[in-house]
Amino acid sequence: MRAEYINAFYLATQDVFRIMLDLETNRSGLRVTEELVPFLEANVVIGVTGDLTGSLLYSFPKEMALEMVKIMSGMEMDELDAFVTSAMGELANIISGNALTRLSQQNYNCNIVPPQIMVGGGRSLSMATPQAIVLSLETAIGNFDITISLTDRS
Amino acid sequence: MMWKEKYRVGAVLIDTQHQELFKRVSSFISIVQSPRLWDEKVEEVKETLAFMQEYVVIHFSDEERFQEEIGYPERERHRAIHSQFRGVIQNYVNRVAQEGYTQELMQELGGRLMTWLIMHVAGEDQKIGEFLRSQGGGHES
Numbered sequence: 001m002r003a004e005y006i007n008a009f010y011l012a013t014q015d016v017f018r019i020m021l022d023l024e025t026n027r028s029g030l031r032v033t034e035e036l037v038p039f040l041e042a043n044v045v046i047g048v049t050g051d052l053t054g055s056l057l058y059s060f061p062k063e064m065a066l067e068m069v070k071i072m073s074g075m076e077m078d079e080l081d082a083f084v085t086s087a088m089g090e091l092a093n094i095i096s097g098n099a100l101t102r103l104s105q106q107n108y109n110c111n112i113v114p115p116q117i118m119v120g121g122g123r124s125l126s127m128a129t130p131q132a133i134v135l136s137l138e139t140a141i142g143n144f145d146i147t148i149s150l151t152d153r154s
Numbered sequence: 155m156m157w158k159e160k161y162r163v164g165a166v167l168i169d170t171q172h173q174e175l176f177k178r179v180s181s182f183i184s185i186v187q188s189p190r191l192w193d194e195k196v197e198e199v200k201e202t203l204a205f206m207q208e209y210v211v212i213h214f215s216d217e218e219r220f221q222e223e224i225g226y227p228e229r230e231r232h233r234a235i236h237s238q239f240r241g242v243i244q245n246y247v248n249r250v251a252q253e254g255y256t257q258e259l260m261q262e263l264g265g266r267l268m269t270w271l272i273m274h275v276a277g278e279d280q281k282i283g284e285f286l287r288s289q290g291g292g293h294e295s
Contacts, residue, residue, distance in 0.1 A: 016273070019273065019276045019277050020269075020272050020273055020276060069265075072156070072268060072269060072272055073156060073180070073183060073268060074156050074180070075183065075184065075187065081261055082257075082258045082259075082261035082262050082265070083183070083186065083187055083261035083262070083264050083265045084265065085265070086261060086262040086263075086264070086265030086266050086269075087265035087266070087268060087269045088265075089265070089266070090265065090266045090269035090270055091269050094269070094270075094273050
């Protein structure tokens, strides 16, 4: 998997977090994994089709997801209900869309499949690639991961 | 409170409408998320949803007209984004017709609408402000 894919997701996340949450995001790690497993509580899976195909997994700790939705809504949130998970799904959708717009400038034309929400982790998901990259990010309200499993079909 | 001062575009009409829209989305979400029994509040959910939906339509169409008036160069792209989101709302209208006003569906709609709207106003709509400033300032109408 090429570095430019990872960078597109990093930059898109940074932009969206700044615009929507007034939060800075910093890279805290990058590692290779052979499994797509959501380890944290609030997870969003997004499928990618087109020149690049595969899946993206956004994994957030529960407290962080609740805080993010609190920042957006101005309301206290105390559980990962359909309102919170839907907001998280849309946020991951927006980040992925922005990342794919960046990749389209490098002539990769892709579409995204509507987000799938998973609360609670543990179950392994099928991957389009033998290996995926886990991009770990830190913010002032918590740390989260984006696992990128994309294969080049162009 | 969902509205933030940084969401201002610099055109009175658009900023006033955005504030009203955020207020209506906020009151819809407050009712949906309030700790009352769903059956006791479902009528209020329907009313606030209709009130909000009506304003989304008014605002999108006024904003599109405004973009025509000022000759905003990205108006076609912006119109397409509005149109795509109208499709998302219509999809929920169809689901309500089939599934009814269930708590889960209304929560899903609320979460999606809020997030989309914030990103649209704080991101895409700010480009209208940038264009206005490049043309010599804000807009009074």
